[in-house]
Amino acid sequence: MRTFILVALAATGLALGSQSCSKSSDDQAPAATSFDRKAMLTNLSTNLILPAYTSFQTTAVNLDAAVTAFNTTPDAAKLTALQSAFQAAYKQWQATSAYGFGPADQANLRVNTNTYPADVAQINTNISSGTYNPTLLANLAAKGLPALDYLLFGVGTDNNAILQQYTTDSKAANRKTYLAALSTELKTNITTVVNAWNSGYTATFLNATGTDVGSSTGQLVNQLDYDVDVFKNYEIGIPAGVQSMGTAYPEKVQAYYSKMSVQLALLHIQALQNIYLGKSAQGDGLGFDDYLTQIGAKSSSGGSLNDVIKAQFATATAKLQTLTDPLSDNIKTNQGAVTATYTELQKLLVLLKTDMTSSLGILITYGDNDGD
Amino acid sequence: MATSVKEKLSSFFIGQQHIAPLAVFRIAFGSIMLLSTIRFALKGWVYAFYIKPQFHFTFYGFDGVKPLGATGMYSLFGLLIISSLLITIGLFYRVAILTFFLCFTYVELIDKTTYLNHYYFVSILSFLLILVPAHRYFSVDVLRKPRLAVTQVPAWTINLFKLQLLLVYFFAGLSKLNYDWLIAALPLKIWLPANSHLPIIGSLLTQLWVAYAFSWFGALFDLGIGFFLLWEKTRKPAYAFVVLFHLATGILFKIGMFPYIMIAVTPIFFSERTHLQIIDFLRKLLPEWGIRSRETRRIYQMPVVQQKLIWAVLGLHFTIQLLLPFRLLLYPGKLYWTEEGYRFSWRVMLMEKGGTAFFYVKDPTTGRQTEVVNAQYLTSLQENMMATQPDMILQYAHFLAREYEQKGIKNPIVTAESYVTLNGSGSRLYIDSTINLANEEETFDHKRWILPFRQ
Structure with a gap:
């Protein structure tokens, strides 16, 4: 036994000597303090998530009604009204896309609503054949807002030409039918999600107060990170050629035909920031900023992580503001400014996905772990 | 003194001991592996980890280990389930345990993404189980071939598992002796408050002192528990601590089957009397097996050559076990940052x-x-x-x-x-x-x- 103890002591000393000299953070590392996650979830669901879904539902209902009105008597005034109903829906989607969990996940809301660039060939095939199967994978890029963007802004060089596609064109009737199918599908999908929240999911959401993958905080953070990633890649990076050896694809921007990509991107980053801050029409409630402040999360410089994240939101927004619509032209004339914006979004992603998640001790992966 | 140490050592290695602990250990290991494997498959992880990915992070030197495709992977897990069952009931034991070891280790070698210390631990235990006659008592093999039955085995066949467990705990404890864990209470200071939603203990977990208490207790527990389990006087409370400690970590962290594996295998430290009682209890559950009649003492005979060979393998194994966790000393820089020399060293939940x-x-x-x-x-x-x-x-x-x-x-x-x-x-x-x-x-x-x- 004594030998054992001696060996143990020697080994202990050896290990201490080898490990104790290094430390990974200073003495003011995050202090353990409590934060009321349920109160944050309540604020986010009551004042941000549900209002976002219902507002998008309203815009989708309006859009569908505008399509019906236009289809009945397709004229210039109805077209303009329809176009603005569409723009309202696309703008509201920017504040809705981040909530891709729960019922929205089950309804595949994100991909069904906003898979772009639109597949023009597939759209035209569907119109010509007069058949459309919404469950077909190939139709993901032939439906939702991007397809409507093409149908309402892209089928002609101006509104006169566009109108002809719905009046004198040989496929006018089919095109109207397709338009109606898409706007109805959009309305149905978001209604399914709103109904699910109103009939039980809200309680489920509020009661999953843990921090693992399936918890509400975990899902929110995961989807927020995912949405920032989609934002930086699809709205900015891919069109700017970041992922294609520098070859730009201007036509791959969001809302290519209605030419409001930058406008939407600004609304999008504003919405993401509001989620982070817990900020809504009801004021600045509990959000991740408060959570990080409460637990004393630090950035790599030793300062407050919350300050760094807020500053990065501001920097990225400022960069986005230097861009102009149509973004597709801006990419051709000033690719550098667009890639510079991309870089700032990348930094924002790191802060949210790595710094914030790790400070909060949120698990972002399924599977067992032993802590590395 | 010298002679007593020598005697103790000799009884620790070659003294005869009742085989019951080994049989119980086999049943415990087999059944926990059965549960573990079924759980893994039910969670859809066979697909998520070994079929879906198009690229796998193989271990250095094991680049040739590739997944077998959907049919192959599911068959492999089927084999694992069957062999776990066979190990538990002690049927075709040698083949079953060898199959289990090979299949399990193969799966683990496919991708280091899913490396967990407890998978490594399972590989080691199944390897060690190949070397011992764990099926020669209270098993279907004995029913099938009564001549296989033995009651006494050399003590080393049981003690090697105790040594392995002791090393696991002790090295886990050693790895906690560092600034982050002891002085800064990290990462528990981050992880415990993340569990503040738990009933009763939730509010406690947000207290700073609790993070320190957990850190220090955890380190002392790991360092000492193996020795307290070895020592007869402290064995019972030590095992109670094992159960409580692992259940607590099981509730707080997403560490899967690890707590239950440890709870299932640590009873090996108990005496042969306790193990015979366990077996009597199991017999009652299986009435057709009958009450344990008076046993005729039958000593397990192992050919000298075979025993020497096994001892050589064990000598090599434990030398590696002792040295591997210290290989971090060969690398500069902060271990947690570089992770050079991090794996295979019982560093669990450290960062x-x-x-x-x-x-x-x-x-x-x-x-x-x-x-x-x-x-x-x-x-x-x-x-x-x-x-x-x-x-x-x-x-x-x-x-x-x-x-x-x-x-x-x-x-x-x-x-x-x-x-x-x-x-x-x-x-x-x-x-x-x-x-x-x-x-x-x-x-x-x-x-x-x-x-x-x-x-």
Whole structure:
């Protein structure tokens, strides 16, 4: 036994000597303090998530009604009204896309609503054949807002030409039918999600107060990170050629035909920031900023992580503001400014996905772990 | 003194002991593995970890280990389930345990993304179980061939498991003796408050002193528990601590089957009397087995050559076990940051580490560069694990180099920008983002392109 103890002591000393000299953070590392996650979830669901879904539902209902009105008597005034109903829906989607969990996940809301660039060939095939199967994978890029963007802004060089596609064109009737199918599908999908929240999911959401993958905080953070990633890649990076050896694809921007990509991107980053801050029409409630402040999360410089994240939101927004619509032209004339914006979004992603998640001790992966 | 030590040593190794502990251990191991494997399959992880990914992070030197495709992987898990069952009931034991060891270890070697210390532990236990006659008592094999039955086995066949368990706990404890764990109470200071939603203890977990108490208790528990289990006088309370400690960690952290495996296998430390009582209890559950009649003492005979061979294997095994956790001393830098010498050393739940990695491929002839969409090649689990581990970053970079060569880019330059945070330090650049990883080779040497961890 004594030998054992001696060996143990020697080994202990050896290990201490080898490990104790290094430390990974200073003495003011995050202090353990409590934060009321349920109160944050309540604020986010009551004042941000549900209002976002219902507002998008309203815009989708309006859009569908505008399509019906236009289809009945397709004229210039109805077209303009329809176009603005569409723009309202696309703008509201920017504040809705981040909530891709729960019922929205089950309804595949994100991909069904906003898979772009639109597949023009597939759209035209569907119109010509007069058949459309919404469950077909190939139709993901032939439906939702991007397809409507093409149908309402892209089928002609101006509104006169566009109108002809719905009046004198040989496929006018089919095109109207397709338009109606898409706007109805959009309305149905978001209604399914709103109904699910109103009939039980809200309680489920509020009661999953843990921090693992399936918890509400975990899902929110995961989807927020995912949405920032989609934002930086699809709205900015891919069109700017970041992922294609520098070859730009201007036509791959969001809302290519209605030419409001930058406008939407600004609304999008504003919405993401509001989620982070817990900020809504009801004021600045509990959000991740408060959570990080409460637990004393630090950035790599030793300062407050919350300050760094807020500053990065501001920097990225400022960069986005230097861009102009149509973004597709801006990419051709000033690719550098667009890639510079991309870089700032990348930094924002790191802060949210790595710094914030790790400070909060949120698990972002399924599977067992032993802590590395 | 000298003679008593010698006697103790000799009784520890070659003294005869009742085989009951070994039989109970076999049943415990087999049944927990059965549960474990079924759980793994039911969670859909066979697909998520071994079928879905198109790229796998193999272990250095085991590049040839490839997944077997959907049919192959499910068959492999089927074999694991069957062999676990056979081990439990002790039927065709030698074949079953060998099959289990080979299949399990094969699966573990496919991808280091899913490396867990307790999988390594399972591989080791199943390897050691190959070497002992755990089926020679209270087993279907004995029913089938009564001549196999023995009651006495050399003590080493049982004690080697105690030694293995002692090493696991002790090294786990040693690894906790560092600044972060003891003085800063990290990462528990981050992890415990994340559990504040738990009933009753939730509010306690947000208290700073609780993080310190858990850290210090955890370290002392790991360091001491093996010895307290060995010592007869403290054995019972020690096992009670084992159960409580592991159940608590099981509730607080997503560590899967590990707590239950430890609870199932540590009873090996108990006396043969206790194990005979366990077997009597099991007999009552299986009435057709009948009450244990008066046993005729039958000593297990192992050919001298075979015994010497096994001893040599065990000598080598335990030497490696003793030395491997110390290989970190051969590497410069902070262990948690570089992770050089981190695996296979019973370092469990020691750090909160996260990262995001961006990879770039540059065509040297045109000078044009592209960012890689990692999700195109990796699952999110792989991507997350890779971002914080240099050897995986390098493997992925080499994969990208091959991929882009096939796309027609000659000698592509692959660089990585990974931002990593360790124990709430805030993310910082992890590796030198100017280094062409395509030109770096994987070796056991220190990777110079890992940036030092600065405060």
